[in-house]
Each structure stands twice: as C-alpha cells, then as structure tokens.
Amino acid sequence: GAVVSQHPSWVICKSGTSVKIECRSLDFQATTMFWYRQFPKKSLMLMATSNEGSKATYEQGVEKDKFLINHASLTLSTLTVTSAHPEDSSFYICSARAPTHYEQYFGPGTRLTVT
C-alpha cells in the first residue's frame, strides 16, 4: 500500500523560531498533499491543500504567512511554522494523493511543542 512519511516525528523549539516539517510519499507520486493540525482530544482540522508546482490553498482562518507550504516535487511537501509561539504547539499530519488514485494516504504525524 501507499506509504507517507513525516519528519521529524516530534520537535521542540523555542518561541520565535521557525520549524520545518517534511512530508514524503515513499512509493508513489503525490500531485496533491494536504496538511492537518490536531489539538489534544480534538479532531483533525484541514489547514491547506497543495498541488505540486502551484501555490497552496488555505482553509478559512489559517494564516498563509504563518504556515508556509511548499510542494516543490511530486514526493515532497514541507510545512514551515514561522515565528512559532506556544499556541502553535499541536500535532501536524500530512496526507497525500496520487494523480490516478481515489484515496488519500495519511502520514504518522509530527508533534510540535513550542516552549
């Protein structure tokens, strides 16, 4: 089956710094990738959808300058949390879809803690 990986699996950073999270499709080419965030005991919230080679489409209420998404290749998308603050601490999950696939495949998630 299709595998999606994320790196790092967890990260701790200081307030004001930027953090980059990588999402890779390991055995398929992902033309579309999705980024979600999840707070404790809450459901996943879709942040943005990115298509390879084009700008990401952000959901309402998500700051695009705060959460920079780059989908530069068919197997890699990155989410950069800029000037991170404690309230950005969350579980970030990516998902990928291949051009001829009907399904989304989810990564294992990255836990970000901002101190």
Add this chain to the structure above:
Amino acid sequence: DAKTTQPPSMDCAEGRAANLPCNHSTISGNEYVYWYRQIHSQGPQYIIHGLKNNETNEMASLIITEDRKSSTLILPHATLRDTAVYYCIVRYRRSTGGFKTIFGAGTRLFVKA
C-alpha cells in the same frame, strides 16, 4: 461534502462485536461513506468505504441503509488494540481529485477487557 453525526463515545467488551453508527442524512448520490480510525498519537488509518452495497474487508464490515442516510461500522471481534477514535466521513471519490477529507468529531471507542 455532506456532514456526519456520530456518538461521541462508546464502550465495547473485548471479543464482542463493536457497532459504530453514523448518520449522514444529507449525503448525495455520488458521495461515498468512508471510515478511518486514529489510535492515540498516530495518523488516521483507512478502514473501509462504500457507496450503496454493504462492504467487508479483513478489518471490518460496513452496513449502509437502503436510503443511504446512515451506516454502521462493525468490528466483528473487538480487541484492546481497536481502542481508537473512529471517523465516519462522506465525500466524493474521483480519480481527477478535487476532493478533500474533512473530519468530524468521531466516536471514541473504548474496548474493555
């Protein structure tokens, strides 16, 4: 995409069948019913999906009512490892894309020994 309604939590005894209901009364004719689950601190795991007919795979069975307004996910012999949040999602299924998976609150299933 149509919205879904699920009970917030359920308990199930280990070894018994777990029946998780989902209401999707506004589902349209081309929308599929999907089930995912999320074990604590992991990414969502696909379980099963269906359109009209009942479906079964190695993990679970999906029963969809004739009017498609509700469905039930059945885990035939629940184990402790099935303790997770189960999400029922309704969305289109197209190879050309243009869909995104939106998660509701889900049902927190506790399987007890």
